[in-house]
Amino acid sequence: MSKIEVTPGMFSKLESKPTLKTPITLLLSALVVIAFFGFLGKPGDVSFVWSDKREAIQLPAFTVNSMLFCTVVGVVLLLIAAFSIYRSVHAKKTPVWLIAIFGFGVMMALLGWLATGAVQGVQMIFILSNTLVLAIPLILGGMAGVMSERVGVVNIAIEGQLLTGAFVSAVVGTMTGNLYVGMVAAMVAAGVLSMVLASLAIKYLVEQIIIGVLLNVLVIGITNFLHSAWLDNDSSHLNYPGTFDKIALPLLSDIPVLGQVLFNNRITVYLMFIIVPVLWFILFRTKLGLRARAVGEHPLAADTVGINVAKTRFWWVTLGGMVAGLGGAALTIGNVGSFGREMSAGQGFIALAVVILGRWQPIYVTLAALLFGFTIILRVWANQVSPGIPVDFITMVPYLVTLVAVAGFAGKVRPPAASGQPYIKG
Amino acid sequence: MKLELRNITKRFGTLTANDNISLTLEPGEIHSLLGENGAGKSTLMNVLYGLLQPDEGQILIDDQPVNFNGPGDAMAAGIGMVHQHFMLIPVFTVAENVVLGNEPTSKIGGLDLDKARELVKEISDRFGFEIDPDAKIQDLPVGAQQRVEIIKSLARNAKILVLDEPTAVLTPQETDELMEIMRGLAKSGTSIIFITHKLREVQQVSNRITVIRQGKVVASPLPKSSASELASLMVGREVDLNVTRKPVKVGAETLVVKDLTVLDDRQHQMVDGVSFTVRDGEVLAIAGVQGNGQTELAEAILGLRKIHSGSIEVAGRDLTKSTVREVLEAGLGYIPEDRKKDGLVGDFTIAENLMLDGSFGAPFAKGFQIDFAARDRIADELIEEFDIRTPSATTLAKQLSGGNQQKVVVARELSRELKVLVASQPTRGVDVGSIEFIHEQIIAARDAGKTVVIISTELDEVLALADRIAVMYRGKIVGIVDSKTTREKLGKMMAGIAA
Numbered sequence: 052m053s054k055i056e057v058t059p060g061m062f063s064k065l066e067s068k069p070t071l072k073t074p075i076t077l078l079l080s081a082l083v084v085i086a087f088f089g090f091l092g093k094p095g096d097v098s099f100v101w102s103d104k105r106e107a108i109q110l111p112a113f114t115v116n117s118m119l120f121c122t123v124v125g126v127v128l129l130l131i132a133a134f135s136i137y138r139s140v141h142a143k144k145t146p147v148w149l150i151a152i153f154g155f156g157v158m159m160a161l162l163g164w165l166a167t168g169a170v171q172g173v174q175m176i177f178i179l180s181n182t183l184v185l186a187i188p189l190i191l192g193g194m195a196g197v198m199s200e201r202v203g204v205v206n207i208a209i210e211g212q213l214l215t216g217a218f219v220s221a222v223v224g225t226m227t228g229n230l231y232v233g234m235v236a237a238m239v240a241a242g243v244l245s246m247v248l249a250s251l252a253i254k255y256l257v258e259q260i261i262i263g264v265l266l267n268v269l270v271i272g273i274t275n276f277l278h279s280a281w282l283d284n285d286s287s288h289l290n291y292p293g294t295f296d297k298i299a300l301p302l303l304s305d306i307p308v309l310g311q312v313l314f315n316n317r318i319t320v321y322l323m324f325i326i327v328p329v330l331w332f333i334l335f336r337t338k339l340g341l342r343a344r345a346v347g348e349h350p351l352a353a354d355t356v357g358i359n360v361a362k363t364r365f366w367w368v369t370l371g372g373m374v375a376g377l378g379g380a381a382l383t384i385g386n387v388g389s390f391g392r393e394m395s396a397g398q399g400f401i402a403l404a405v406v407i408l409g410r411w412q413p414i415y416v417t418l419a420a421l422l423f424g425f426t427i428i429l430r431v432w433a434n435q436v437s438p439g440i441p442v443d444f445i446t447m448v449p450y451l452v453t454l455v456a457v458a459g460f461a462g463k464v465r466p467p468a469a470s471g472q473p474y475i476k477g
Numbered sequence: 478m479k480l481e482l483r484n485i486t487k488r489f490g491t492l493t494a495n496d497n498i499s500l501t502l503e504p505g506e507i508h509s510l511l512g513e514n515g516a517g518k519s520t521l522m523n524v525l526y527g528l529l530q531p532d533e534g535q536i537l538i539d540d541q542p543v544n545f546n547g548p549g550d551a552m553a554a555g556i557g558m559v560h561q562h563f564m565l566i567p568v569f570t571v572a573e574n575v576v577l578g579n580e581p582t583s584k585i586g587g588l589d590l591d592k593a594r595e596l597v598k599e600i601s602d603r604f605g606f607e608i609d610p611d612a613k614i615q616d617l618p619v620g621a622q623q624r625v626e627i628i629k630s631l632a633r634n635a636k637i638l639v640l641d642e643p644t645a646v647l648t649p650q651e652t653d654e655l656m657e658i659m660r661g662l663a664k665s666g667t668s669i670i671f672i673t674h675k676l677r678e679v680q681q682v683s684n685r686i687t688v689i690r691q692g693k694v695v696a697s698p699l700p701k702s703s704a705s706e707l708a709s710l711m712v713g714r715e716v717d718l719n720v721t722r723k724p725v726k727v728g729a730e731t732l733v734v735k736d737l738t739v740l741d742d743r744q745h746q747m748v749d750g751v752s753f754t755v756r757d758g759e760v761l762a763i764a765g766v767q768g769n770g771q772t773e774l775a776e777a778i779l780g781l782r783k784i785h786s787g788s789i790e791v792a793g794r795d796l797t798k799s800t801v802r803e804v805l806e807a808g809l810g811y812i813p814e815d816r817k818k819d820g821l822v823g824d825f826t827i828a829e830n831l832m833l834d835g836s837f838g839a840p841f842a843k844g845f846q847i848d849f850a851a852r853d854r855i856a857d858e859l860i861e862e863f864d865i866r867t868p869s870a871t872t873l874a875k876q877l878s879g880g881n882q883q884k885v886v887v888a889r890e891l892s893r894e895l896k897v898l899v900a901s902q903p904t905r906g907v908d909v910g911s912i913e914f915i916h917e918q919i920i921a922a923r924d925a926g927k928t929v930v931i932i933s934t935e936l937d938e939v940l941a942l943a944d945r946i947a948v949m950y951r952g953k954i955v956g957i958v959d960s961k962t963t964r965e966k967l968g969k970m971m972a973g974i975a976a
Contacts, residue, residue, distance in 0.1 A: 336587045356564070
């Protein structure tokens with residue numbers, strides 16, 4: 052019996068013309084690096100400092116003429132661009148890892164150019180470790196977004212969950228004198244907030260975007276009110292938690308560069324190291340994850356095989372909220388040491404963008420969040436080493452790099468099919 | 478396993494969808510449930526599958542009463558269902574879909590996909606399904622997706638399989654294969670409830686037939702009953718399945734489509750260099766299995782879809798780059814394949830729906846203002862002329878039955894000055910009475926010298942209406958043949974084998 056099969060996917064495909072979008076962007080970026088950072092760059096030396104003075108193993112600083120360094124980097128970038136053009140002409144895509152290397156090159160040239168002549172040089176450890184610490188709320192907020200969107204609930208309320216976590220962890224941490232209690236309280240509080248979102252969205256079918264926005268506004272209002280009416284009166288007893296101690300992991304923290312960046316951190320960072328891979332594993336390697344993704348893609352199909360759609364959605368959204376609460380705690384007791392008005396400052400919304408950029412996949416989302424963390428620290432650092440330069444312009448560069456990177460991704464970004472759609476049992 | 482449905486009654490408000498229905502299913506039996514769209518077959522099956530609770534009556538398995546609160550209970554009792562719209566997750570693999578909700582796990586709690594693959598392979602081999610466990614559903618042809626649905630049920634040890642309109646999406650060859658599979662399953666002891674409105678298939682595989690009409694069991698004819706006997710039982714009166722047509726008196730070449738190519742958003746050529754010409758006074762039927770580019774072709778002709786290359790001419794006028802309004806004004810009438818989505822506004826009244834494409838000027842509008850008197854007068858005339866069964870012209874379109882909704886669309890399109898009528902699936906989901914009426918209207922348009930293109934996946938409809946038949950397969954026209962071509966040959970063409 053011969054099998055003759057028909058499918059829309061089997062239509063012949065029109066030979067797509069090679070798109071020069073990516074190579075041209077790469078080419079222009081490379082030329083900009085050579086021209087502005089190289090030939091028109093700053094005369095003088097720049098040193099890349101790879102070791103902290105406290106470290107056991109000291110790596111020598113790498114000192115080089117700034118114009119020369121940027122020109123050499125620029126030429127390498129030019130070669131990559133040329134390779135990309137070559138591939139495009141032969142109708143092939145530029146591999147993503149190559150674009151990543153390209154992006155890294157642009158960053159290094161930017162850092163080198165900025166720090167020319169600066170006494171302290173480019174302090175790699177400072178930049179990288181701060182990138183990581185500042186990215187924690189974004190990463191954990193992003194995980195909350197992944198967890199709820201993967202089951203089909205759009206979570207606009209990440210901002211509110213972060214802020215809730217930040218507030219509760221600071222206050223409870225101060226009042227009990229135990230930061231771990233504060234951290235757990237933050238997770239519980241944000242989890243409860245998520246339950247409101249989940250039950251309104253799932254049981255009462257309220258438009259998810261609206262609930263999210265309302266919850267955000269509500270949390271901002273409540274925390275602002277409590278901050279000025281209560282915390283400000285006696286902040287030493289209410290809003291002075293301090294931060295977790297840094298824990299240097301034995302041996303691991305002695306690795307040059309990476310040891311200081313990755314393994315000498317607060318508990319919030321280590322928890323992130325655990326949460327992200329565990330979430331990835333659960334989503335893609337366990338039956339829980341398979342069911343969750345099924346609910347987010349095609350809830351009716353999930354229902355017909357006996358999966359409880361409402362329950363699945365409810366618990367994933369709630370647990371996601373708890374993770375975002377931990378992210379909020381990372382803002383206060385994991386970094387700054389006290390609660391400030393609206394201190395989440397839109398990071399919950401950036402987390403939403405990070406979720407899309409990371410394609411609803413925990414590892415990619417983490418990388419995307421790190422990029423945003425880098426822009427935050429870049430702003431601070433650029434001002435220090437090179438006073439007077441237009442900082443806002445500099446902080447634009449990583450986003451430009453992101454744009455190129457996203458353009459280089461093959462295929463379209465596709466959200467979970469049922470994201471944002473209520474499931475009404477018929 | 479023996480299944481018995483005893484005196485099932487299910488009401489929705491004032492409507493009794495199932496009225497005291499009883500049927501039994503013996504082990505290894507293929508029991509066909511025959512009825513028109515809206516007769517209550519799907520409601521009955523949803524009751525059986527635990528998706529709906531019956532108001533009265535009982536389900537018995539091996540003479541023991543059971544109570545299903547959800548699909549999970551029904552599955553646990555050994556009932557598997559292959560829905561008309563597949564319950565598969567497009568981005569998951571076959572193995573993932575098959576085990577979903579019932580996953581094998583490894584020792585550490587991870588998903589054991591190897592076991593899932595083995596399971597799929599084992600069942601697939603046993604029945605000769607030829608399914609790759611690692612293929613993604615979205616890359617599989619519809620026929621294969623259906624086999625995945627069957628595997629899914631068998632993997633859950635289903636002893637009773639419910640197939641809901643399984644052949645709607647299949648080529649004639651795939652349909653034959655499915656019949657073969659059904660016989661194989663029955664031989665191995667699986668009982669099958671086969672829901673359909675296609676008489677030929679019922680005659681081919683059934684051990685027993687139950688005919689349902691307006692929620693009631695009306696007869697249990699023998700499998701050897703003739704098609705016309707079955708049809709009249711299903712509809713409740715004598716049905717003449719043949720449309721009488723006068724011989725063709727063709728005129729000028731009014732619709733000329735030349736080398737038309739239409740792309741989807743992923744650059745697939747959904748319409749791939751299609752050329753045909755249709756003359757006045759002739760019906761060209763475009764046959765083919767659903768999803769072979771027919772929808773895109775119709776939308777391109779109307780101007781809804783961007784044309785990549787090629788041209789479309791109506792009465793000598795080039796409409797390749799025209800807007801929809803220009804195309805309509807050039808004299809094209811269009812009946813879309815999905816009336817609820819593209820043909821009507823459900824929350825508008827019938828009168829409003831009848832003037833949807835006439836809001837630009839006379840007779841419905843004077844300047845900026847709608848001429849309400851003219852609208853209501855025309856609505857009443859069309860309701861009369863096209864036999865639209867409705868309490869009034871102010872009834873909302875969504876409250877009508879499928880057949881009457883379709884008559885509203887047909888009335889609107891045919892009441893304009895037309896040169897060309899393009900009708901996509903003109904009778905999908907419509908009762909037999911309305912089918913007869915709509916077919917008469919289409920033939921009347923042809924006899925009045927209009928150029929008619931119908932796009933249909935139902936071979937019966939194609940053969941009843943067409944003067945010439947073009948068969949589409951993967952975006953291309955396999956061939957254009959005359960209406961005396963045999964079913965068998967058309968079936969082969971629908972599978973891409975050129976005549």
